[in-house]
Amino acid sequence: MSFDRHLADIAREFPDWTIWRSDAGRWWATRHHPLTAAQRDVGCAMTIDADDWEGLRERLRDQQDRSGRRNP
Numbered sequence: 659m660s661f662d663r664h665l666a667d668i669a670r671e672f673p674d675w676t677i678w679r680s681d682a683g684r685w686w687a688t689r690h691h692p693l694t695a696a697q698r699d700v701g702c703a704m705t706i707d708a709d710d711w712e713g714l715r716e717r718l719r720d721q722q723d724r725s726g727r728r729n730p
Contacts, residue, residue: 685714
């Protein structure tokens with residue numbers, strides 16, 4: 659699967675985040691909206707990164723779990 663396909667799949671799965679890959683090859687995601695106090699209290703982050711697309715997807719799922727929001 660191509661880089662663009664992975665990017666599109668993750669973006670569809672996590673619509674509340676902007677997903678991109680840096681020139682250095684690192685994968686990043688940042689939220690569209692500021693964190694609430696409750697999200698900060700449970701360790702949510704505004705921006706996360708990972709070495710590859712699988713790692714980013716895992717970190718995004720962790721962020722959803724922390725905030726109690728899971729995609730269907």
